[in-house]
Amino acid sequence: MSSELDLAPWVKLEELIEAGEPAAVLAEIDVLGPRDSARAISRLSAEGRAQILTLLEPEKAADLLEELPDAQATDLVRHLAPEVAADILSEMSSDESADVLGELDEEQLEEILQEMDREAAEDARRLVSYPADVAGGLMITELLAFPERATTGEVIDDLRRHADEYAHYSIQYSYVVDQERKLLGVLPLRDLLMTPALTPIHSIMIKNPLFVCDTDSLESLTEFFDERDFLGVPVLDAERRLVGVLRRRDFREALGDKAQQDYLRSQGIVEEELRSMPLWLRSKRRLSWLSANILLNLCGATVIAFYQDTLAQVIALAVFLPIISDMSGCSGNQAVAVSMRELSLGLIKPLDLVHVWLKEASVGIINGLVLGILIAVVALAYEGNLFFGLVVGAALALNTLLAVSMGGIIPLAMRRLRVDPALASGPLLTTITDMCGFFLILSLASLFMPYLAGGE
Amino acid sequence: MSSELDLAPWVKLEELIEAGEPAAVLAEIDVLGPRDSARAISRLSAEGRAQILTLLEPEKAADLLEELPDAQATDLVRHLAPEVAADILSEMSSDESADVLGELDEEQLEEILQEMDREAAEDARRLVSYPADVAGGLMITELLAFPERATTGEVIDDLRRHADEYAHYSIQYSYVVDQERKLLGVLPLRDLLMTPALTPIHSIMIKNPLFVCDTDSLESLTEFFDERDFLGVPVLDAERRLVGVLRRRDFREALGDKAQQDYLRSQGIVEEELRSMPLWLRSKRRLSWLSANILLNLCGATVIAFYQDTLAQVIALAVFLPIISDMSGCSGNQAVAVSMRELSLGLIKPLDLVHVWLKEASVGIINGLVLGILIAVVALAYEGNLFFGLVVGAALALNTLLAVSMGGIIPLAMRRLRVDPALASGPLLTTITDMCGFFLILSLASLFMPYLAGGE
Numbered sequence: 001m002s003s004e005l006d007l008a009p010w011v012k013l014e015e016l017i018e019a020g021e022p023a024a025v026l027a028e029i030d031v032l033g034p035r036d037s038a039r040a041i042s043r044l045s046a047e048g049r050a051q052i053l054t055l056l057e058p059e060k061a062a063d064l065l066e067e068l069p070d071a072q073a074t075d076l077v078r079h080l081a082p083e084v085a086a087d088i089l090s091e092m093s094s095d096e097s098a099d100v101l102g103e104l105d106e107e108q109l110e111e112i113l114q115e116m117d118r119e120a121a122e123d124a125r126r127l128v129s130y131p132a133d134v135a136g137g138l139m140i141t142e143l144l145a146f147p148e149r150a151t152t153g154e155v156i157d158d159l160r161r162h163a164d165e166y167a168h169y170s171i172q173y174s175y176v177v178d179q180e181r182k183l184l185g186v187l188p189l190r191d192l193l194m195t196p197a198l199t200p201i202h203s204i205m206i207k208n209p210l211f212v213c214d215t216d217s218l219e220s221l222t223e224f225f226d227e228r229d230f231l232g233v234p235v236l237d238a239e240r241r242l243v244g245v246l247r248r249r250d251f252r253e254a255l256g257d258k259a260q261q262d263y264l265r266s267q268g269i270v271e272e273e274l275r276s277m278p279l280w281l282r283s284k285r286r287l288s289w290l291s292a293n294i295l296l297n298l299c300g301a302t303v304i305a306f307y308q309d310t311l312a313q314v315i316a317l318a319v320f321l322p323i324i325s326d327m328s329g330c331s332g333n334q335a336v337a338v339s340m341r342e343l344s345l346g347l348i349k350p351l352d353l354v355h356v357w358l359k360e361a362s363v364g365i366i367n368g369l370v371l372g373i374l375i376a377v378v379a380l381a382y383e384g385n386l387f388f389g390l391v392v393g394a395a396l397a398l399n400t401l402l403a404v405s406m407g408g409i410i411p412l413a414m415r416r417l418r419v420d421p422a423l424a425s426g427p428l429l430t431t432i433t434d435m436c437g438f439f440l441i442l443s444l445a446s447l448f449m450p451y452l453a454g455g456e
Numbered sequence: 457m458s459s460e461l462d463l464a465p466w467v468k469l470e471e472l473i474e475a476g477e478p479a480a481v482l483a484e485i486d487v488l489g490p491r492d493s494a495r496a497i498s499r500l501s502a503e504g505r506a507q508i509l510t511l512l513e514p515e516k517a518a519d520l521l522e523e524l525p526d527a528q529a530t531d532l533v534r535h536l537a538p539e540v541a542a543d544i545l546s547e548m549s550s551d552e553s554a555d556v557l558g559e560l561d562e563e564q565l566e567e568i569l570q571e572m573d574r575e576a577a578e579d580a581r582r583l584v585s586y587p588a589d590v591a592g593g594l595m596i597t598e599l600l601a602f603p604e605r606a607t608t609g610e611v612i613d614d615l616r617r618h619a620d621e622y623a624h625y626s627i628q629y630s631y632v633v634d635q636e637r638k639l640l641g642v643l644p645l646r647d648l649l650m651t652p653a654l655t656p657i658h659s660i661m662i663k664n665p666l667f668v669c670d671t672d673s674l675e676s677l678t679e680f681f682d683e684r685d686f687l688g689v690p691v692l693d694a695e696r697r698l699v700g701v702l703r704r705r706d707f708r709e710a711l712g713d714k715a716q717q718d719y720l721r722s723q724g725i726v727e728e729e730l731r732s733m734p735l736w737l738r739s740k741r742r743l744s745w746l747s748a749n750i751l752l753n754l755c756g757a758t759v760i761a762f763y764q765d766t767l768a769q770v771i772a773l774a775v776f777l778p779i780i781s782d783m784s785g786c787s788g789n790q791a792v793a794v795s796m797r798e799l800s801l802g803l804i805k806p807l808d809l810v811h812v813w814l815k816e817a818s819v820g821i822i823n824g825l826v827l828g829i830l831i832a833v834v835a836l837a838y839e840g841n842l843f844f845g846l847v848v849g850a851a852l853a854l855n856t857l858l859a860v861s862m863g864g865i866i867p868l869a870m871r872r873l874r875v876d877p878a879l880a881s882g883p884l885l886t887t888i889t890d891m892c893g894f895f896l897i898l899s900l901a902s903l904f905m906p907y908l909a910g911g912e
Contacts, residue, residue: 038803039803263796266719308775318764318774319760322753326886327750334742338720341720345494347731366743371747378754382761
């Protein structure tokens with residue numbers, strides 16, 4: 001006999017969903033906590049995942065979605081009818097619902113927006129239109145803005161009347177705007193309480209407040225928050241209208257996500273993938289990157305094909321071709337990683353190409369010599385021919401120098417060209433190092449052929 | 457004529473350091489802000505970097521160090537005389553100084569600790585002894601702890617007397633401990649103010665407070681903070697003594713750092729490297745990983761060497777060996793990245809090997825077929841032999857399935873073996889996929905040799 005305690009949490013959750021017991025589902029999720037709930041939900045059947053949200057009240061469903069990883073939340077919403085999705089998303093905070101909506105395809109996005117009330121839909125549409133890594137894509141639109149003519153008494157009244165609604169607003173400041181919603185000043189809430197009720201707020205607001213623009217990149221936001229101790233900052237659009245508030249914690253979270261995303265992209269996971277997503281989608285996304293990569297690989301192969309006769313004469317070269325390719329890729333990727341790191345710390349800028357190249361070339365010379373000598377000894381021992389060892393060693397040494405130099409500067413060049421360096425650096429680097437590496441070893445071999453073929 | 461405005465900031469900073477003008481150096485750093493200062497300092501001569509901290513007062517030097525990336529701060533401290541370093545580090549917050557001290561070598565660490573006052577040195581020694589990614593390594597030791605017999609009046613008195621010292625303590629709570637410093641309760645500061653002065657604090661403290669252990673890993677801390685809205689949590693050692701406070705912001709920062717470190721390690725940067733570090737150190741660190749990797753590469757090469765005769769008969773195979781190696785590595789690394797991501801989100805646990813393997817195998821079959829057919833067509837066109845195309849295609853298809861399966865489960869296995877999956881997964885994966893890939897294509901080729909050699 002098996003008791004309920006022995007069941008894996010997803011089995012139990014699945015049963016509760018099938019039985020249609022919202023209260024029990026909620027209780028189970030509560031017991032599991034956010035991380036274990038996420039894990040359990042990812043193991044539900046496709047049917048279970050489709051039903052869990054419809055089973056809950058919109059508010060509870062929204063709470064659950066906010067606690068799950070974005071990609072998983074999107075995956076759950078993808079299965080919902082538009083009107084159900086709209087109800088749930090309306091209960092989420094603006095930035096969280098925008099994160100989910102932004103991942104949906106165009107058609108489903110439109111269907112859901114049409115089911116939302118006009119104002120919420122407009123807000124959502126604006127938020128979704130921003131890239132995920134600029135201020136506009138990270139801000140929340142829940143904020144308190146009052147017209148400049150209001151008095152402190154009116155503001156306090158408004159706060160009291162809407163206390164329930166504003167309870168979710170984790171903001172310590174309110175803002176003063178003109179009729180076109182242009183930002184005039186910041187109003188610390190505590191100052192309101194210490195001023196007579198008839199004081200116009202524009203006389204106590206902090207004028208010319210600092211702000212960021214909705215299109216500011218993560219990099220410039222890093223600079224902003226590094227230099228200031230603010231918990232949040234108003235976000236203005238091109239017309240200087242107040243469109244949102246960027247909280248420090250959301251900014252910090254985005255920084256952390258960026259690092260994870262960089263890692264994923266460098267490994268060929270271009271769009272976030274969870275294993276609970278449909279098989280065809282996972283396959284397709286991975287293949288789109290792989291098939292670009294196989295074409296780049298063929299570039300390297302053509303160099304070998306060109307030298308096939310050389311190879312036929314000294315077949316042992318074929319043993320060392322993959323080593324040259326792989327080791328150069330590794331050396332180059334180390335340099336890529338250091339450049340990515342220094343870019344994110346602000347220690348280098350895209351213009352510092354020469355500085356970086358000099359720093360890398362010196363490492364490249366040393367490491368090229370060491371690795372070249374190492375492989376030369378192995379090659380000499382394998383083939384028993386000094387010149388063979390020299391050809392293989394020289395090729396790896398020179399190609400390491402090249403790989404390290406290219407690896408250092410490619411991310412900077414990508415950044416200047418506004419291509420994502422995390423995504424493009426690796427494939428570009430290995431294509432160049434493969435082609436050059438194969439060319440070096442095979443052309444050196446042809447050059448010294450009399451000494452190689454005669455050595456055995 | 458060039459004005460000062462045309463000079464790069466590091467040139468200007470270098471001049472000010474040479475001239476020995478602390479006030480001007482401070483002013484320049486202030487104008488630049490933290491990020492640009494870090495960049496400028498990284499471009500100073502080795503001499504300039506050695507001098508900048510000695511030039512400033514310890515307190516100002518400490519402020520500067522706290523704003524720089526850890527690796528850079530350590531690099532600057534490495535050049536200081538022990539007594540100067542001790543003075544500066546004593547002015548830093550405990551967690552920041554521990555981060556710096558932890559990166560120094562044993563000998564220099566001891567020299568500096570001996571120059572610090574006894575209590576500070578003991579604190580620092582304890583903090584340094586923790587790994588960087590457990591609660592003990594992330595906590596601060598600046599906290600307010602009062603004996604259980606104290607009254608609210610005494611506590612308030614103490615707060616007033618030490619207001620200056622406590623000003624740096626960004627903590628909203630104080631703690632109640634017994635004589636052995638074991639944690640008894642938490643004392644919200646605001647409750648102190650609303651209680652008569654003679655009340656013993658143990659009667660108003662929150663009893664049985666939640667805590668974390670100093671050895672708790674980042675993963676279990678993630679669970680803790682995910683489920684609770686705390687700004688900080690007391691940290692206890694094995695004897696339940698209160699040893700520090702872990703603030704949410706420090707935890708979040710560590711999470712972000714972890715993601716960057718995972719990326720760096722996956723690319724073969726095992727210990728943090730900045731280009732301002734000494735050349736020999738950078739070379740040595742990178743080489744230690746590369747030389748392990750070249751040995752692993754030789755494993756793959758021995759498979760080729762074993763089949764050298766096969767290769768000699770159908771030399772065109774050599775053109776496709778690097779493609780098999782590289783593409784399998786890419787497919788496998790995608791799976792590694794998804795596993796790393798799901799591990800960090802808590803969606804999978806190290807025990808979920810079978811679940812992950814099933815999910816990956818299905819992607820592996822599809823992607824293996826697509827890539828296999830692609831490369832088979834290319835191989836057929838290149839060599840004009842149907843069997844040659846089939847051999848190359850089948851090898852890549854099978855090896856993709858293997859690579860994707862291995863890539864998915866290797867990080868989980870590493871985690872179970874307590875090896876850092878970010879560091880070890882890549883090299884292990886490519887060694888396996890190289891060996892198997894080369895074996896597959898070359899053994900299939902030997903098997904079908906009559907059809908291959910006769911095809912031309």
